[in-house]
Amino acid sequence: xxxxxxxxxxxxxxxxxxxxxxxxxxxxxxxxxxxxxxxxxxxxxxxxxxxxxxxxxxxxxxxxxxxxxxxxxxxxxxxxxxxxxxxxxxxxxxxxxxxxxxxxxxxxxxxxxxxxxxxxxxxxxxxxxxxxxxxxxxxxxxxxxxxxxxxxxxxxxxxxxxxxxxxxxxxxxxxxxxxxxxxxxxxxxxxxxxxxxxxxxxxxxxxxxxxxxxxxxxxxxxxxxxxxxxxxxxxxxxxxxxxxxxxxxxxxxxxxxxxxxxxxxxxxxxxxxxxxxxxxxxxxxxxxxxxxxxxxxxxxxxxxxxxxxxxxxxxxxxxxxxxxxxxxxxxxx
Amino acid sequence: xxxxxxxxxxxxxxxxxxxxxxxxxxxxxxxxxxxxxxxxxxxxxxxxxxxxxxxxxxxxxxxxxxxxxxxxxxxxxxxxxxxxxxxxxxxxxxxxxxxxxxxxxxxxxxxxxxxxxxxxxxxxxxxxx
Numbered sequence: 001x002x003x004x005x006x007x008x009x010x011x012x013x014x015x016x017x018x019x020x021x022x023x024x025x026x027x028x029x030x031x032x033x034x035x036x037x038x039x040x041x042x043x044x045x046x047x048x049x050x051x052x053x054x055x056x057x058x059x060x061x062x063x064x065x066x067x068x069x070x071x072x073x074x075x076x077x078x079x080x081x082x083x084x085x086x087x088x089x090x091x092x093x094x095x096x097x098x099x100x101x102x103x104x105x106x107x108x109x110x111x112x113x114x115x116x117x118x119x120x121x122x123x124x125x126x127x128x129x130x131x132x133x134x135x136x137x138x139x140x141x142x143x144x145x146x147x148x149x150x151x152x153x154x155x156x157x158x159x160x161x162x163x164x165x166x167x168x169x170x171x172x173x174x175x176x177x178x179x180x181x182x183x184x185x186x187x188x189x190x191x192x193x194x195x196x197x198x199x200x201x202x203x204x205x206x207x208x209x210x211x212x213x214x215x216x217x218x219x220x221x222x223x224x225x226x227x228x229x230x231x232x233x234x235x236x237x238x239x240x241x242x243x244x245x246x247x248x249x250x251x252x253x254x255x256x257x258x259x260x261x262x263x264x265x266x267x268x269x270x271x272x273x274x275x276x277x278x279x280x281x282x283x284x285x286x287x288x289x290x291x292x293x294x295x296x297x298x299x300x301x302x303x304x305x306x307x308x309x310x311x312x313x314x315x316x317x318x319x320x321x322x323x324x325x326x327x328x329x330x331x332x333x
Numbered sequence: 334x335x336x337x338x339x340x341x342x343x344x345x346x347x348x349x350x351x352x353x354x355x356x357x358x359x360x361x362x363x364x365x366x367x368x369x370x371x372x373x374x375x376x377x378x379x380x381x382x383x384x385x386x387x388x389x390x391x392x393x394x395x396x397x398x399x400x401x402x403x404x405x406x407x408x409x410x411x412x413x414x415x416x417x418x419x420x421x422x423x424x425x426x427x428x429x430x431x432x433x434x435x436x437x438x439x440x441x442x443x444x445x446x447x448x449x450x451x452x453x454x455x456x457x458x459x460x461x462x
Contacts, residue, residue, distance in 0.1 A: 077383030140385040236370030305461035
């Protein structure tokens with residue numbers, strides 16, 4: 001154990017181990033989340049969900065991956081093949097890349113970039129590119145509709161997402177995620193979700209739209225445009241798109257926790273676990289991910305014009321007003 | 334086990350080098366997975382299978398054609414606010430040391446943009462359809 005920890009201090013080895021750990025984490029999170037998604041929806045529907053493969057259906061993701069690997073990879077005859085095949089890659093990279101700056105515990109961050117908040121905002125917006133590529137490359141009416149909706153939705157909700165982070169940045173005076181978590185302190189009432197409650201709600205809603213979850217799943221819209229931008233995908237390309245969606249959902253939860261819910265900080269000082277504080281980070285992230293799945297079965301899908309109205313006419317003004325309030329309050333106190 | 338991925342005192346450029354390397358690694362991983370799946374999975378092509386999905390009908394029109402202008406309007410608005418945010422971030426970082434001066438400057442800056450948003454709103458640019 002000691003020698004292993006010593007190895008982590010040598011730079012190239014630390015790099016390789018941490019990259020392997022992050023990649024392992026992303027892929028497993030995606031697999032576990034597909035399972036959790038089906039189980040949670042099962043229990044909300046008062047049924048069991050998958051329960052055949054392994055004990056209580058726990059090996060279902062492994063079976064799914066095996067099945068998808070051996071499935072035929074059909075691509076439409078007149079599609080733009082390179083764009084079509086590039087889309088899953090373009091969607092997966094941003095979902096995996098943000099994990100590099102997420103602080104799991106006091107010393108556990110792969111690359112402590114001093115502009116990590118900007119990095120996160122920049123990288124998540126690349127996800128829209130993948131959606132457009134998928135829809136355009138397929139050369140199918142449903143795909144293109146889904147992609148255009150996705151592009152409009154994702155760039156519209158990018159604005160409240162970016163603006164809602166300003167309050168946190170002002171309070172902590174830093175763009176580094178490590179500093180932001182440290183500035184929040186180890187008591188639940190000093191975390192930023194209380195002074196920044198409207199911003200927190202805005203960020204959560206905008207994040208929901210950014211990862212295309214219900215009630216903002218118009219790009220996918222399986223009951224109207226039958227799968228939207230991913231309608232032509234099958235086999236492993238489809239699996240990668242799904243993995244990217246679930247990974248970006250996990251990223252959004254972890255960033256929410258980091259910025260507003262105190263990251264690795266324990267809710268009360270006596271609950272400090274020292275080196276094991278990453279447990280707190282995990283618990284909070286899992287809770288946020290659960291609420292994302294819960295919302296899916298509680299709220300109906302919005303219409304396109306309602307979606308745009310919510311983004312531009314409600315969320316953007318809220319963030320601007322709360323920006324004034326925060327700035328004024330910081331001036332007075 | 335304690336999760337310790339010790340962060341060394343890395344220089345400015347090195348950190349971005351890490352991010353670049355990781356990006357290449359993920360690209361390679363995804364591409365390898367796609368190639369591997371291609372090798373393992375069966376591939377029986379046929380002209381019927383190569384058609385687009387169109388709920389059972391044969392596709393009549395080519396979807397690659399100009400799309401409505403309203404998408405551009407939202408893209409333009411997005412651009413304005415994105416640039417605004419790019420200016421607000423550095424201001425937010427040093428706000429504590431700016432004091433009243435910083436507050437007044439920000440109020441003027443954001444008000445101009447808010448007027449722009451209200452103008453676009455009243456002009457009907459935010460109306461879908």
